[in-house]
Structure formats: structure tokens, C-alpha cells
Amino acid sequence: MNNMSSKFKNRAQRKKKIRARISGSMERPRLSVFRSNRHIFLQLIDDVKGITILSSGDLKNEKKGKVNKTESAKMVGKKLAELAKEKKIKEVVFDRGGYKYHGRVKAAAEAVKEEGLKI
DSSP, rough: OOHHHHHHHHHHHHHHHHHHHOOSSSOOOEEEEEESSSSSSEEEETTTEEEEEEEEETTSOOOOOOOOOOHHHHHHHHHHHHHHHTTOOOOOOEETTTTTTTHHHHHHHHHHTTTOOOO
């Protein structure tokens, strides 16, 4: 149990450091990533007003057949980028949420870039 609590504390510290350096606005919102063991969620956040502009997660996706978590993260990234284009958002600030830029987090970010959003 002690290992688990230090794991969460370490992530919280990393997240706090990242958030101290970056902030989103309406012109360039913050792309925030949250991943659980099963799911991934992305949000575009305006920190000036304190509101979520857009959100996307793999709970909303209709999964066709068996899709692994990395593929699901790519689909979520593409969906969010499409929604952002509709709202005329071209640039975002990437907030990895204390997670390593690896695996599902990287897949989601790369999918957002492929769809034309500038990170």
C-alpha cells in the first residue's frame, strides 16, 4: 500500500510542476490528458475563464471489435482535433498530466498533431 501512495504522490508533484509552467487561454487552450488503467480522456481547457471548452474520451467511442488501448487513444485524439477545428482552434498547449510522454499519452498527442492542431 505504501508503494501505491508514493506513486500517486510522485505523479501529483510532477503534475503540479507542469501546471506551474503552462496555462491555457481561449486562443490557445490547454490540452489536458487523464488516463486510467482502462480509459483515456482529453480536454481543452481555458484557464483564464476556468472552463472546459471541449472534451473527448474513449467511453464515448463506439468500439468496433477489439481495439487496444493505444488505438483507442489515437481515436480519442482524432475526435478531439476534429471538434477543435469546428470551434476554429488551431493551437494548443500540451499538458501531459504528470504522465510520461510515452504509450497512450504519446499516441493521443500524435493523433492530435496529425489532424492539424499545433502543439
